[in-house]
Amino acid sequence: MKKALLLLGCVILLFSSCQKAKKQTPLMTYIEEPHSFAKPNEAVITHLDLDIKVDFDTEIISGTASYLINNNDASEIILDSKFLEIEKVQADGTDTNFKLGAFDSQLGNPLKIAIKPETKRITVFYKTTDKTEALQWLKPQQTADKAQPFLFTQGQAILTRTWIPIQDSPQIRVTYNAKVAVPAQLMAVMSAENPKTKTADGVYNFKMTQPISPYLIAIAVGDIAYKPISNRTGVYAEKSMLDKAHFEFSDMENMVASAEKLYGKYAWEQFDVIVLPPSFPFGGMENPRLTFATPTVIAGDKSLTSLIAHELAHSWSGNLVTNATWDDFWLNEGFTVYFEMRIMEALYGKDRANMLARIGRQDLEEELEGLKDSPNDTKLKLDLNGRNPDDGMNSIAYDKGYLFLRTLEETVGREKFDVFLKNYFESHAFSTTNTEKFIKYLNENLLEKNGITFNTEEWIYQPGIPENQAIIVSDKFEQVESIVQDFVKTNNIDQEKTNNWTPQEWVHFVRNFPEDMNTEQMQLLDSTFNLTNSNNSYIAMVWYEQAINHDYHGNNVDEKIETFLTEVGRRWYVSTIYKAFKRNNKTDDALVIYKKARNNYHSVTVNTIDAMLGFVSE
Template sequence: MKKQTLLYTLFILAFNCANKKKEAPITRTYVEESHSYAKPNEAVIKHLDLDIVVDFETEVITGTASYAIENYEASEIVLDSKFLDIIRTEVDGRPNKFELGSFDEQLGQALRIPISKDTKQVTVHYKTTDKTEALQWLSPQQTADKKHPFLFTQGQAILTRSWIPIQDSPQIRITYDAKVVVPKELMAVMSAENPKQKTVDGVYNFEMKQPISPYLIALAIGDLEYKAVSNRTGVYAEKSMVDKAQAEFIDMEKMVVAAENLYGDYDWDQFDVIVLPPSFPFGGMENPRLTFATPTVIAGDKSLTSLIAHELAHSWSGNLVTNATWNDFWLNEGFTVYFEIRIMEALYGKDRANMIALIGRQDLEEEVEGFKDEPEMTKLKLDLSNKNPDDGMNSIAYDKGYLFLRTLEEKVGRDTFDAFLKNYFKTNAFSTVTTESFIDYLNSNLLEPNGITFNTEEWIYQPGIPDNQSIIVSNKFENAEKTLQYYLDTKAVDVSKTQDWTTQEWVHFIRNFPETVTTDDLLRLDNAFDFTNATNSHIAMVWYEQAINHDYHGNDVDQKIEDFLIRVGRRWYVSTLFKAFKKADKAEKALAIYEQSRPNYHSVTVNTIDVLLGYDKE
């Protein structure tokens, strides 16, 4: 009997071992990512505890990044790091060794930390350096009030790794807590729950409960004040700017309501905007709960607030449902432009929405022409291997993506398309999507159930713009063109014809100057409308571009252009003007201005203009 029991036990053990070997492998939920060293299918971060001290005198952030991890019995966890001083690491609270891989100019270094299959937490002690790309330290003179220094971060696309060692891929979503210590006269705010007033001791604690991609972790520090617009919207800015910002963005709550009416609840609790100093490289950055915005959007008449609608729309397309890789970037921006224009239509009417869309269509035409030698860059789904993901952040993703969705809407009908999009955001909330998974969702939930044939593959995987594109028209733009022609033909300017024009009409008017326009014509228009001294940054930018294109030098415009380029760091604006200089064979003048303006720009803008002008960093 004992012998039989022993044999039976051995049989059961052998059977279990054999079956254990046959168990299904761990499900690999993350796709291959060319812009991150992380191996999330082996070990992935899930929550960050950040504890940092910000020193404005040395311009260094020092602290720790501690991660709760999900571990698939891995022998190491790999983080991304760039231009960071890694001091030491810990695993489950115990000191541990680490290894930094070879340096790559775009990706930085792999930070490899050995772990065991039971490891639950890793901690990195580190400092930023003077090469850290995400940070811009500003002197008091570079701020609006000129009294205190300022700091802001810019993480998109792969710069968060330069101020926090992290798995810097958009498909990796984490929650985070942070303790940030700053000089007591300053306020710190993040893409998280934020204070409304300064603390006494300069210590700030933050919590982001919803999982976000690393590029959306953001920090700003300055002499800030807060003013509410509604119980869930408001603005942060320096004292001299906060009232202007509140007045300019007074429709924020209406925008949130309009967005919710379209595509479902706003899932981030609070929607605030911080107006940063003018060196901020983008129009806006959709950091959850706290959009970062350029002061160039403050025109005094709410005419440029489509940017706020755009960043709000990202709360669904981008923040809630995120591109899995930077090759899929159009899923963030094409959807967001579509959503932005729908918000603007709901609040301000179809005429204004169509004008915004048509300006984007013009930008797209110029972008396609600019890529005539690289047609593959005009595809929606890109292959950015061995390239900076910033290379794909252009009008193709934004405006071709929008045009694809607008064309699709016209094909299936607005009500059907709205129901589809609302369900898409709800189904994929707090997750990431590849282009291929979107196409599968589109086919299964919109095209096939409705018996609709659409050239999706051509739109996404082929260069250029398909023939079945939506045609955007604007009667107001046609009137602007006729008015311009009248002024040029009669050599007379009747300002009563333009007194009710929007920013979009003025931009279209200026953009449509013919090649034959003379400097006398430009002077006449400038004297009538004072374009050279325009306080609206978009109007000023397109006017300065035309002044460069047509060799116009009236009304001290050359000095105004130089002042604009030194003061404003918004990449779109400055790259447009430097391109114009280059096209007009005025590269020497452009480089002279750039020598002065470069120290005021964020690294995102610097990297673009360095390449554009062939700037010698040495």
């Protein structure tokens, strides 16, 4: 009997030891990364319940962020917080100790919360402040309809921590529910299941059942309406923009269907787009189920909708399979540009896709020239330790990443490459990966499997562009270049040859003006084609850049440039123009405009232009 009891005791002890060992083993191993204070291998969030009020009078969001957590026998859990007022914290419904660590200008503060090994839920009571960087509060006059205020967020890369205390690392994935109270005359939408009409009381409830990275949690609040395109696609916009947006994006369902044929089923049920006010700092942001888009893509002819194809492609590369750290950002964007081009080719033909790819190749050359004094920044795999991850969000990740993948495709053959990519997305769905893991997967599942040798390490870990790069050819662009050359020689241009040009051809035409083109020639082109008053924002942007480069002041172009910079907040567009001012020793002229325009820009754009122009706020 004693032996039996002893044996039973040993079994119980062994079982409890195993249970304890099992508890101390995290569900997954997280990579240490420099842009988050979180220690997810000790305690990690898995689900968020958000309950907030949006107050336009005070420009404050307040409420609670409550998290389910996986706890590896830890005594504390660390969240990221920046410019937030933390009122109190609870662990399993009871007040617990918390501490904000030292402030870092890029990362904010670590929010250290005392927990017990058995703690399952933490709740943070908090408010945003007037320093919150993710939020942009807009007055009615800054919107399209100019009747009601507007609010939107931009979380990428590390700004979600400025409106929600959270473990703000891309490798952490959470599901979430949200209850959001807004003024009754406005509608709230999020990167989640969304309403199609306004509620009577201004209270909205949201669910995101698929796990997403924190930078993809997003909200917009405004006087908006919804118009469906298909049973799974549609657009939100202010009333004056709704029909325009619906026409512009009417191919969205075809885009989704084309994408699914390439790389598998769309995993997010709904693909909607919201057109935001013009201060939105990016062309688009791929928030799951609800892409945020700039109104600068509304051209009236669907000519700039490759941006929508790009954001749709992120539903696979970025949202479904996510870069584990911002050093691996090319895994999000290089794959997405490649996928975007394949969607555009499927819908609009190879000529259109190659024109877009050629423009991207030109952007890459410009980026390489700009980074010639910091060659390490031209590698695909970056080292952003101690730097803002926005420093890596440039043409290297997008266009060098694309060129690497296109070169791979041409090396192994499209059929094999498509099978590889489809399997890659399916096998890594709802997970994160890094560059080293991708290389291993590439070698095992494509290169070694097919006996192919490829200089992957050179492409990823060395600066510049390897010699074995795909050559992107566009017959239409070659014809455009010929017309530019003829014009420079003769001051004549055959307008009939330009009658059916796409905006991409016009952009290529303007971008290829030689440095010695004189102001008389600029005036002649402007008089012939009225480029200063172009309704296409992309054409206008490159024309304004050339006007500054060539010291051209005709047709009220200076006033048009100022209006453009004051009304448009898309970072790529405004930074291109401010950069032209700086390059041509006209920084003082740029600063005069910037001081007027700065308050209309999101913090993402402000930070870029402040640094570019050396602006210090008074």
